[in-house]
Amino acid sequence: MNIYESFKVAIGSIFANKLRSFLTMLGIIIGISSVITIVSIGQGGQSAITGEFEKIGVNIVEIKVDSNTSLTKKDYFTTKDVELVKTRIKEVKNAAPFFQQIGIIKTEKSQKRAVFMGTNSDFNKIYKLDILYGRFLSEKDVLAKRPVLVIDNISAKKLFGYEDCVGKTIKIGNNEKLIRALIIGVYKNENGALAASFAENMPIFSYIPITLSESIFEKTFNINQIEVLLENTKDSDLVAKNIIRLLESIHHNKDKYKAENLVKQLDQVNRILGIFTAVIGAIAGISLIVGGIGVMNIMLVSVTERTREIGIRKAIGARRRDILVQFLIESLIISLIGGIIGMMLGILAAFAIGSFLNLAPKVSITTVLIAFFFSSAVGIFFGIYPANKASKLDPIEALRYE
């Protein structure tokens, strides 16, 4: 008997017991649909989190001087290093030096504590500050060591009573040295309301050219950090290593630098979420096994019920293999149809729950293929025992069966 005939026979007997076949399928339907739902939502969550991370920049790498090692002045970065990192490593899109120092800001009326962050124009290409008024530091500001600064809107309000203070002149520096500087830009403080409520105690965060920072804070000045924006998130670990190797070769040292990367944290979050999805998926998978046992149970009943049919088929020439294939295909079809229905229900449920959670579920081809594969595997696995039992029936005994 060929496969086509076996399919015809199997479909015939499935339709002969519609309700029973459907109830048997239900186990598979529930199993497959719950696995699909959970996996789709889990993967949707993962890609949502990845998107969230990408927005804040997973392709940013921070190269830091490791303060846990013994350091000399020579080990700290220079603005030249920053240029080399940007030009020598092709995966690097932008690079900015970073040095921060606490100092004071003085207006005609008041004096406030301030954090001066020395950097260059690339910094804003990396972190993309929301500039409300004026502009961020430019290359010329840095090259010419211009006495300019960019402050946040909350500080602006604190200092002047209004946000748009571009063009105002204030004094910046420390207790030893104060210089006049021009406010060229106001950026939006992302902490907004929270920062505002602590406004009185919070220092003012301002950006100044790295060169200016060097001349004001010459005693403490050390570039201990380089901000790097990569072209993409691929191989960020490797690129970070290359950057460090480059810096080590410039400074003739070893193991003094470290790289911090959001990708690592993203990987970790995704791994945790992945484990979470896998565990719940596996629990749902148990229902698939229960469904498979249901298939086996019904196939055993079917074999017993059709003992006489098996006897007749054997008497007129069916080989053991023919009987085996016939029953195997029957359980395969039940599981496959159950699997397909379960898949559709699972996808529907994933989208329904997803819209409820405001999360786009992700149904990958892999998930669908795995579901397809698993339901057929369940069908074959749980069908083998009954089918084998059927094929081994003695034709004489089977013909005598009432």
Added chain:
Amino acid sequence: MIRLENLVKVYSTGKIEFEALREVNLEVKEGEYLSIVGPSGSGKSTLMNILGCLDRPTRGRYFLKDVDVSSLNDDELARIRNREIGFVFQAFNLLPRLSALENVELPLIYAGIPYSRRIKMAKEALEKVGLSDRLHHKPNELSGGQKQRVAIARAIVLNPSIIMADEPTGNLDTQSSIEVMKIFQSLNDEGATIIMVTHERDIAQHTKREVRIRDGRIVEDKTVQNRVVY
């Protein structure tokens, strides 16, 4: 066509051994119309099962068309049952979900005959038993006699060497029995070899040769006198 040599069948259930057939020797030639007669428990069903290749002898040899069938494996036996033997049972043994035509098609499916030829052969077989107008009826829509005629069509559709009939009229009324026996007779007239197991004398009276069996032994082997011919 058939040669049995010292055929023995022993059934053992635990400690008890039961010899259903003891040293049976029998020869059946092509075109014979033979009945195996005996009371229940005489071993005639066992003999029938072995002749029909549903069962294997414990000892002795069974040659079917000069092939020693007793040495064949399950798949080879299935092929013999499919190609060389046509079964007609007392209880008809049709598959209830299939139509008359589909039931007759079954042996052809297992023989691997393609669809169009299969349909043609099945229709011809049903025509031969006079059921051309019942092709698409299910067994439960047919009378007992019609069911048995479908079974006969199924038995002859592959033109087997032997037709084995086990009490073919046992579940039929007189009129249907006559119809069925008429078909067997005409099949034999066309050259078919038929072996019929029965315990009814008047059924045996339709055949040409009567083999009487008792306690697992052939006790009589005679040509039927005053044969009933329709």
